[in-house]
Amino acid sequence: MASSIVTPPVVKPKSLNCPGCGAAVEIRGFAHTLNAVCPNCLSVLDATNPQIEILQRFQRKERIQPKIPLGTRGKLANIPYEVIGFQRREVQSDSDVYCWDEYLLFNPYYGFRYLTEYQGHWNVVRVLGALPVETVSIGKPSVEFQGRRYRHFDSLQARTNYILGEFPWQIRVGDVVDDRDFVSPPYMLSAETTSGELTWSFAEYTPGKQIWAAFQLPGSPPATSGIFANQPSPYEGRPGSVWRTWLWLTVALVAIALIFSMISSNKEVFQNTYLFTPGSKTDASFVTPTFELTGRTSNVEIEVHTDLNNNWAYFNFALINEDTGQDFDFGREVSYYRDSDGSEGSPKDSAIVSRVPSGKYYLRVEPEMESRTFQSMSYELTIRRDVPTHLFFWIAGLLLLIPPIFVSVRAAGFEAARWRESDYASSTSSGGGGDDD
């Protein structure tokens, strides 16, 4: 046994007896523990002093039961940790007091981690060995860390109002720290300042379900309420991707529209020029010569090009199949007025009759005009078969806009709700939190 290095025996946990009430105080953090709270009388004890001094006595009628009991072990990123300390912290904001809970986790090799919980929102927190860079972005304080920009969320004074378990630092009920939070969901950086020392910590938002699984807790985690500072938005990245999808669909739609116009035969099947004089005794209606509509069932465009000027005309049209007698009746009004201020209407008009089967057709035309004008109208009638139409594509294009606009509005709403809880809440939304119990 003369080996130069004798492996020290296994380090054993110790326990103390509270000098106040005699209760046993279990120490789970070995010699790291500086202060421990008696589970019975809640006195804060100096765990390093063999005489075990009472550092602070505190009485409290209401006892807080941590949601994760002290001594519970769980795994974070596959490393086991034990819950050894608990503190409830509060912050005074206007007339309200907000409380959140912090759990101190310990592993004798990997050190300390923290869990924080506020209204069902959990974060896994660790102290940083690197120093985030404070900058100003768009007039607001922010920090940069590992290529991410974190926006300042709030600055607050946190006061410890209840402690249980043990801590590797001096702790008392009533301790106050200055804390500044910067968010880039799901992460948050917090700068805690106490007596001239600045500590940065890094928090990752972790769903309660994951915490419950990691610590194998019975039941289900408490439901969340409200939106937390670094809670990832369910719409995170969605507006971008939905707009990208929209862009591709719109490009596809335009392409289809172009293909449709290219494959449309757009064939002129009839054209003629007529003169109409209102008030003439003869029946104004007439029929055109027969023309052939070929190809698949498609549309027919009837275009009238008049020389109307400060006048109107009305056309009754009927497109009639010579063989079957099937007819398509419709009327069009053409009016064109202009003066020094501008013009109204157009001397041209075009109407589309859709789903016209192929066959031999003629058009019955019956123009009408104000009979008192005695002004005749010359007009050219053009009939085209299978013209490209864009109405469907315009409607489809508008419908395609609905999902991205919807998602963008919802995403903006989520962010607005997040920032309502920050120092940057707009003054008009003071009741924004809403869900206090």
Add this chain to the structure above:
Amino acid sequence: MSAPAANCPNCGAPVHFRWSSAVQTTCEFCHSILVRTDVNLEKVGEVSDLPPDASPIQIGTEGVYQNKAFVVIGRIVYEYEQGYWNEWHLVYNDSTNGWLSDAQLEYDLSWQTQPPAHMPASSEIQWGAQFQSNSKSYTATSLTKAHYRGVQGELPFQYWDKSDLLFADLRTPTGDFATIDYSEDPPLLFEGRAVEFDDLHFKNLRLFEGWS
């Protein structure tokens, strides 16, 4: 790394050196502090009991950092108002030495470096101060007054004074770490990095009941 053996001038126990440049060591048996002279070992003091300590590291712990193996050969325990921390003295397999600081299981590796011509004086250095060295731009994150609480094993210098010393810890955005040690004039500079437990691939660590 093969060590010149000697005997403790106090109790006669064999004293092994793992590092040929060690200036001081402690006798494992009688806890005498022994300083190497040209030919011999001289007892200069005695170590008081070290405070209870829960560092997972011990003399003899081995590790590897960036493909360089090291072994822990000594340590200094510092005491400050919030408790203790350990500076573990490491010797690497190329016979260079360095330090591993373990403060509440937050680990920093460092090496003594050549300080730049102008070092901030202890009266100048303050929290948030900027400091440039070896093209790195550090910011002071904490100033700590501490004193030696105890020593163990081999150290690169002779020391067992107990007066308060000022240490400035500095960090960069990318995890670089530096300490300015104002125990000497001009102050000493140590530079290195914040490291994770798993970065060091430890062997021969202490065992903790319930955590095997």
